[in-house]
Amino acid sequence: MIFTAVTTIIGFMVAIQFQTTKEPIVRDTRSVMELRQELTVEKERQQELMEQLTKNEEMLEQLQDTSNVETVIEDAIDDLKRSAGLTEASGEGILIEIVPYFDQHYQGGAIRSVPSHLVRMLINELNIYGAKDIAVGSQRIVSTTPIREVQGVTLINSRRITTFPLQVRVLADDPEQLHHYMMTSEVKEYLQYENLEFSSTPMKDLTVPAYDQSMRVRYMTPVKEDS
Amino acid sequence: MWLPFIGLLVGILLGLSTGIRVPDAYTSYLSIAVLAALDTLFGGIRAHLEKTFEEKVFITGFFSNIILAAGLAFLGVHLGVDLYLAAVFAFGVRLFNNLAQIRRLLLERWSKKKNDSPTSL
Numbered sequence: 503m504i505f506t507a508v509t510t511i512i513g514f515m516v517a518i519q520f521q522t523t524k525e526p527i528v529r530d531t532r533s534v535m536e537l538r539q540e541l542t543v544e545k546e547r548q549q550e551l552m553e554q555l556t557k558n559e560e561m562l563e564q565l566q567d568t569s570n571v572e573t574v575i576e577d578a579i580d581d582l583k584r585s586a587g588l589t590e591a592s593g594e595g596i597l598i599e600i601v602p603y604f605d606q607h608y609q610g611g612a613i614r615s616v617p618s619h620l621v622r623m624l625i626n627e628l629n630i631y632g633a634k635d636i637a638v639g640s641q642r643i644v645s646t647t648p649i650r651e652v653q654g655v656t657l658i659n660s661r662r663i664t665t666f667p668l669q670v671r672v673l674a675d676d677p678e679q680l681h682h683y684m685m686t687s688e689v690k691e692y693l694q695y696e697n698l699e700f701s702s703t704p705m706k707d708l709t710v711p712a713y714d715q716s717m718r719v720r721y722m723t724p725v726k727e728d729s
Numbered sequence: 730m731w732l733p734f735i736g737l738l739v740g741i742l743l744g745l746s747t748g749i750r751v752p753d754a755y756t757s758y759l760s761i762a763v764l765a766a767l768d769t770l771f772g773g774i775r776a777h778l779e780k781t782f783e784e785k786v787f788i789t790g791f792f793s794n795i796i797l798a799a800g801l802a803f804l805g806v807h808l809g810v811d812l813y814l815a816a817v818f819a820f821g822v823r824l825f826n827n828l829a830q831i832r833r834l835l836l837e838r839w840s841k842k843k844n845d846s847p848t849s850l
Contacts, residue, residue, distance in 0.1 A: 505773065506736035508766065510736040512766045514741070517740065
C-alpha cells in the first residue's frame, strides 16, 4: 500500500517534470507596434517577390511566344549588364563636387584625397536616398567595388583617387529630391570636419562611365540543367 | 505485486491530465526530488527483499530525502555552488547500489527455488 502511494507520487512528479521540460512556454512579448513593423516588412518582401515573379513570367511568355529566342535572351543579357554597371549610363542626376577648403587658421598637412570611410559613407547615403548609378571620379561603383585606403590615398576599383575637385556623378529618378537630401546629409558635415567642401547640383543630362575592369565572380557558378 | 505499477500509471496520468507546469527556475528542484524519491523507493524494495523493511523508516526517509535534496539545491543556488550535483551524485550512486543488491537478491531467490524443486522440470 505504501509502495503504491510512493509510486503514485513519483509518477505524478515525473509527469510534471516531463511536461515542464518538454514544452517550455515561449511567450510572445512583441508589442502591437513591433508586430505591425514586422507585418510591413513581410508585406514589402511579398511585394518584391511578386514583382520578380511577374518579371520572370513576362520573360517566359516572351520566350514562348517569339520564334526568335536569341533577341529576347540578348535583351535580357543587356538588361543584366546595365544593372550590373558594365555599360555607360546617362540620364538625369546630380553632380557632386568635393574640394579642399582651407580657412586662415588651417593647420596640418596637405589633403591628398577624400578619406575612404567618407567615400563609403557618401555612397551609402546616396544609395539610401535613391541613387541608381554612381561614379566617383572616373570609377563606376558596382556591387564589388573596393574602396580602400593605402598609405593615406584612397583607392577605388584599385585606382588612385587624388584629383581635386573630386566629381561624383549620380543618376537618379528624382535628382531634385536627391540634391536636397544630400545638401542636408550627415556626410556633408563629416566632410567639413576634414576640411573638404561639398557641393551638389542637379543636372538634366549626366553620363556615368562603364565599369572598365573585368568582373571577378568568385562565389557563383553557372547552373547546368541535366538534359 | 502489481499495485505499485498501477499507482505509477495513475500518478503519470494524473500529472499529465492536470497539466501543471513548474516554472523554469524550479525544474532542477523537481528533478532532484524525483531522484530522491526513486532512491528511497529502490531502497524500500531492497529492504523489503532483505526482510528488514519498516514502514516508518520508509515514509520518513521518502519525505526527508526529498526535502533535504531540494533544500541542498536551494542552498547551492544561493551560494553560487552547484550543490545539487552533490545530491545527484549521491543519489545516483545509491540508486545503482540498491539496484545491484535487488538484482543479486532476486537471482539468489530464483536459483534457490530452482534447486529446491528439481523435479518440476
